[in-house]
Amino acid sequence: MSSYKLTYFNLRGRGELIRLIFAAADVAYEDVRITKEEWAAMKANTPFGQLPILEINGKTFCQSNAVSRYLARKFKLAGKTDLEELQVDMIIDCFEDIVKPMFFLKMETDETRKTELQKKFLEEQLPAFLANLDKILKSNKGGDGFFVGDALTWADLAFLSIAGWIKMSGGEAVAEKHPKLKALKARVEALPKIAAWIAKRPVTDL
Amino acid sequence: MSDYKLVYFDGQGRGEIIRLIFAAAEVAYEDERIPMDKWPQLKASTPMGGLPLLETQGQQLFQSLAISRFLARKFGLAGKSELDQVRVDIVVDTIEDIIVPIRRFWHLETDEQRKVALRNVYLEETLPNYLNNLEAILKSNGNGDGFFVGDGVTWADLFFLCLVSRFELQVKITDPLEKYPKLKALYDRVKRVTGVAKYLSTRKESAF
Numbered sequence: 001m002s003s004y005k006l007t008y009f010n011l012r013g014r015g016e017l018i019r020l021i022f023a024a025a026d027v028a029y030e031d032v033r034i035t036k037e038e039w040a041a042m043k044a045n046t047p048f049g050q051l052p053i054l055e056i057n058g059k060t061f062c063q064s065n066a067v068s069r070y071l072a073r074k075f076k077l078a079g080k081t082d083l084e085e086l087q088v089d090m091i092i093d094c095f096e097d098i099v100k101p102m103f104f105l106k107m108e109t110d111e112t113r114k115t116e117l118q119k120k121f122l123e124e125q126l127p128a129f130l131a132n133l134d135k136i137l138k139s140n141k142g143g144d145g146f147f148v149g150d151a152l153t154w155a156d157l158a159f160l161s162i163a164g165w166i167k168m169s170g171g172e173a174v175a176e177k178h179p180k181l182k183a184l185k186a187r188v189e190a191l192p193k194i195a196a197w198i199a200k201r202p203v204t205d206l
Numbered sequence: 207m208s209d210y211k212l213v214y215f216d217g218q219g220r221g222e223i224i225r226l227i228f229a230a231a232e233v234a235y236e237d238e239r240i241p242m243d244k245w246p247q248l249k250a251s252t253p254m255g256g257l258p259l260l261e262t263q264g265q266q267l268f269q270s271l272a273i274s275r276f277l278a279r280k281f282g283l284a285g286k287s288e289l290d291q292v293r294v295d296i297v298v299d300t301i302e303d304i305i306v307p308i309r310r311f312w313h314l315e316t317d318e319q320r321k322v323a324l325r326n327v328y329l330e331e332t333l334p335n336y337l338n339n340l341e342a343i344l345k346s347n348g349n350g351d352g353f354f355v356g357d358g359v360t361w362a363d364l365f366f367l368c369l370v371s372r373f374e375l376q377v378k379i380t381d382p383l384e385k386y387p388k389l390k391a392l393y394d395r396v397k398r399v400t401g402v403a404k405y406l407s408t409r410k411e412s413a414f
Binding site for chain 1: 255267268269272275280289296300310342346
């Protein structure tokens, strides 16, 4: 029996995918949430200077996607064949491609540039991304199931985080134009173990 | 007729990690390079409007890192245990974090002054922070005198070669690993891995 300890801020952010995987797999873990001040004090003593970190039987690992993939494979949430695992990875990487402009947008301090970047995001990048994602979903048996194969994978769970960030970046109206994606989000959130986690997790802005 | 066909532009960019994996594994593949003027017509026929693509088993696969992981696992270059595999993924993701900001001033920013300003921030703040982390990861494997993970080359080491190429071709730094002796030694070590050395000896120069 492995022991798992997640350390992250009291946010969903880059920690939430890991938490969702534990929830879907119904595996116990310690969900440690620290403040920015506690992090500032700890940071120099951690191996990689970044969060989230997952301790597995006392060994520390960072990088949320790497850790998520490891757990998903262990808990059979990563796809059933090597081609399915690749298809899941393809989707995860597509998500990262839309996170980058959202991140740059958030980091931009110059107001004029920010408005330009926001416009580009809402008028070009986000519509293109969602159209592609819709295509991927529909290519799996019409798009009324999950992203890959015939069962939940961590690609579906990652989608919940992405949907949240898109909303925070002002993209909800654009997202509304994709009913199959909207239905997938609702379907995943309604899964009993996921719904139970969403109901009991701390409510945070990010 | 090969089992694999890589389609990418005539440069390193996002295709090179896949070429390096085939090289290290000494597996043959078709290396199709699309000239820039042919790209607009081809784009609409690709699954996601981008390259690289890997054609294999009747499928068109996209996303360079997903493809790389799939091939690396097939060819024994992904780490020997599950924990080693996550360690490889950690290195790859850390290197990717170092590459992402480069695109901001290399591709996305058109204003010359802002380009220079972004590059300076990258060189003075972003890069040292990340290279410190990367060297710490290397040193956490034995004493950092081997490869990133385990006791053999993995695709994490190959992706490190791609990072150094980006420093040279895109960021235009002359001796990027100057302050990181262990990383510098790793760079030389990976270049000498048999299949990699063979490939590098015939690799043509490119703009990216």
